[in-house]
Amino acid sequence: MAKIAGIMAAKQTPQIIPLCHPLPMTHIDLQFTFDSEAGLIFIEGRTRTNYKTGVDVEALTAVTVAALTIYDMCKGVDTTITLEQAYIAQKSGGKSGTVTFQPD
Numbered sequence: 589m590a591k592i593a594g595i596m597a598a599k600q601t602p603q604i605i606p607l608c609h610p611l612p613m614t615h616i617d618l619q620f621t622f623d624s625e626a627g628l629i630f631i632e633g634r635t636r637t638n639y640k641t642g643v644d645v646e647a648l649t650a651v652t653v654a655a656l657t658i659y660d661m662c663k664g665v666d667t668t669i670t671l672e673q674a675y676i677a678q679k680s681g682g683k684s685g686t687v688t689f690q691p692d
Contacts, residue, residue: 590655593654595618597649598635598643598647605645605649611643611646613635615636617633619632620654629658632651632677633648634647635647642681644679648676651674
């Protein structure tokens, strides 16, 4: 359910984020990794376009809405769920070229 919500959200980014223009995306995917010992879910989003600008905001929208969907489905069991550290790990193409970020 969270994967579907994230993909749908990426497609709706221009309706959610003011002044974000619609882009023809060629690929949207979300992958979920679970660390049951730590009680964590990692969500990785990948988006692509052949357009002249990046789809980084669309990727962030996808993973954030996927996380919100998980929260909504689980809040009845645990009200202490937190959403943390949404960031662009890698971006390539466009004016900025390839950018890689590793959080602390």
